[in-house]
Amino acid sequence: VVHAVLLRQAPTARVVDLTHLIPPHDVRAGALTLWRAAPWLVPGVILGVVDPGVGTERPAVAIEVASAGAMLVGPDNGLLLPAALRLGSVTAAVELSPPPTPPPGATFAGRDIFAPAAGRLAAGAPLLELGRPVDPASLRGEPVPEPKVTAHEVDAEVLWVDRFGNAQLNATPADTGPGPVQLDAGRGPRTVRIVASYGAIAADDIALVVDSYGLLSICADRRSAADLLGLASGTPIRLARTSTDGR
Amino acid sequence: VVHAVLLRQAPTARVVDLTHLIPPHDVRAGALTLWRAAPWLVPGVILGVVDPGVGTERPAVAIEVASAGAMLVGPDNGLLLPAALRLGSVTAAVELSPPPTPPPGATFAGRDIFAPAAGRLAAGAPLLELGRPVDPASLRGEPVPEPKVTAHEVDAEVLWVDRFGNAQLNATPADTGPGPVQLDAGRGPRTVRIVASYGAIAADDIALVVDSYGLLSICADRRSAADLLGLASGTPIRLARTSTDGR
C-alpha cells in the first residue's frame, strides 16, 4: 500500500524495496540496514519506517543531505540519522505537517504521512513545502558505535547477524591489522584468520571475512557462526593482535 | 513470473506487490487483505490469486467497479467481491476466455489466465474483449461480516491477526462509544481502554487501538495480544459498554 501511495505522488519514480524483514520495533536493526545500504541508494529519497512510537508525540521528519543528493523521510527516533551522517552533513530538516485529510486511524504513518511526503520529494517538491524547519542538531540518533582500538586489542561488537549466520562487527582490517587475531566472544579466545572470501575459510573452521561493506564479519564455512559462538546483535567481541602477544 | 507476464502485456504499467504471505488456500484472509487495501489501490487493476479450486470449474472473472475506476481480476470464489463492494457497485463482469494457446498445465491460472487478462486491462483493453458477460449478481462472495450492535453490547469477531500479534476486529469506535469497554474473548471479561496509538497502551496492559483502517484492534504494548489472549481469525469478541453496566 505504501508503494501505491508513493506512485500516486510520483508516477514516474522508480521504487526499490530495501527490506521488509526488520524485526518488529527493532529501530537499531533498521538504522543499521539503512546505514549499510545508503551509499548505493543515493542520489534519491530514502523512506524508512520502524516506528514503535507511531501515533505518539515523536515527530515525523524529512532530512536533507545536500552533498549526497539525499532526502530521508521517517520517524525521528534514531532510525534515519546513522544513514544520514554516513552520507554527509545534514543540511536541512523539517517536521512533516499532518495530512490535509485525517486518515482513518493514527497508526500507519508509513501510508498516511511518510509515503505522501517521500512521493512529493521524489516528484520534485522542495523540502520546506512539507513542514516546518527544525534544527538538524535536534534530530534523535547516535552514530554507529566505533570500536575501542588500543595498541594490543580492539573492543568491538556485533552489529548484525545475517540470515546465513554471519556476524558483522563494527571493525575493519585497519583496526586489527592483517591477522591472525585472538577472537573472544565471551567464551574464551580462539585464533582466527582474516580472509577475503567465505570460500577461503577452512572446513569446520571460523574466520573473519572482510565483508561487502569492508567490515570484519565472523563467519563459518557454510554454517552459522552465530549459532556456533552464541552471537547476536550487540554481543561484545574482543580482537587481540597475535603478533604483539594476543593473550 | 506473474510480474513478467503482466509487463509483456502492459510494458508501461506500474506493478505493486501487495503481499505473498496469504496462508495457502485461505480465501478469507486474501479477501480481507484486498478489502482493507482497496481504497489505496484505485483507480487501477487489482489482480488477486488465492485459488484452491484452480483447474476446476470455478470461473475466472474480471469485475468492473466503474465509480472507482477499478477492475478486479481473479477466481470467482469470494476473493474479490468484498473489495469490489467496498469500492462501489459492480457495474460489469465477464468470465475470462481460456488462453488462445493451451498452457503446459492447468494449475497456474495466475500466470496463464489472470495475469494476461489484468495486463490487457492495464494496457487499455475493454472489459468485454476478455470474455463473456456474466450477471454481477451471480458472483460469489459475502461482504465482510458486520458486528451485532445492541444497546449494551457489541458482538464482533477477529478479522485478522497481523505479524505483531494485533487482532483487528470488525467494529469501530462508533459501535462501542469512547470506552473503556469490557472485552470478552471467551476467557471472561476484562476492562480495556480505547486509545489512538500503540504508544498509549500502558506497560503490561492490553487495549483497543483505533487502527489504520479505523477499526478497533486488540493490542498489547510491544507484545502479541493474540498470543496473550488466544486470538485467531474468526474468534468471537464481545465488547460491553462499561458506562451502561458492562457486566
Place this chain on the structure above:
Amino acid sequence: VVHAVLLRQAPTARVVDLTHLIPPHDVRAGALTLWRAAPWLVPGVILGVVDPGVGTERPAVAIEVASAGAMLVGPDNGLLLPAALRLGSVTAAVELSPPPTPPPGATFAGRDIFAPAAGRLAAGAPLLELGRPVDPASLRGEPVPEPKVTAHEVDAEVLWVDRFGNAQLNATPADTGPGPVQLDAGRGPRTVRIVASYGAIAADDIALVVDSYGLLSICADRRSAADLLGLASGTPIRLARTSTDGR
C-alpha cells in the same frame, strides 16, 4: 541494493524479482528455479546469484542465447546453464571483468559485479564490452536430469518441493501414459491417478497432478504430499504403469 545498482545502469529497465527464497548455498534449487521460469522471462536479461564460492576463483560470466533474446549473468557454478540450455544454444559467453573501482569487500558479487553487468546489458551494451570471451563449452553445469524410461517403468526424481508440499518430478505424462500408475517413493508402491488439477484429488488421497510446467507433481488435497510421503529434492521416485503390470 542490487535493484538500486541495476537502475543506475539502466534507468528505464523494468526489474522483476523472481525469488529471494532459495535456501542458502543451494545452487541446484536456484538452477531449477531459473530453468522453470526462463521461458516467461525472455527476451530479457536474467540475473542469478546463488554463489557459495563468491570471492574465490570461480568465474563471473555473462551468457548469450541469441535465439531467445536472452542474456544470463551470474557465477559460473551451474546456476545458469540449465536455464540457458532450455532457452536454446549458448551463442556467446564472457568472463566478466573486475569492477573499475575495487568494492569495499569481495563477498557481494551481486551488487559489485553481476548487477552492474546486467544493468549495462539491459541498457544495450554489447556482450563483448563486459569481459573476455570464453568458450561456451567450458561453462559449468548439467542439464536438468532426465528420467529413465523403460517399457514398464519410469525412474524419476523429485526436482523441487514447493511451499504447499507439492513435489515436482522430472517426468511428464508422455513418460508414464495416462495412468493410473504405481508410485513408489521408497516406502512401497501405491496406486495413484494422474489428474489435471489439485481440485480433482479425492479427499485424503494423493495423486499426480500435471503441474503448470507440464511436469508430474505428487500432490495431496490441501495437505503437504512431501510431509505425508517423506519427499525432498532428489528423492528417487519409481512410477510403474499399471496397464502393463504395475508391480
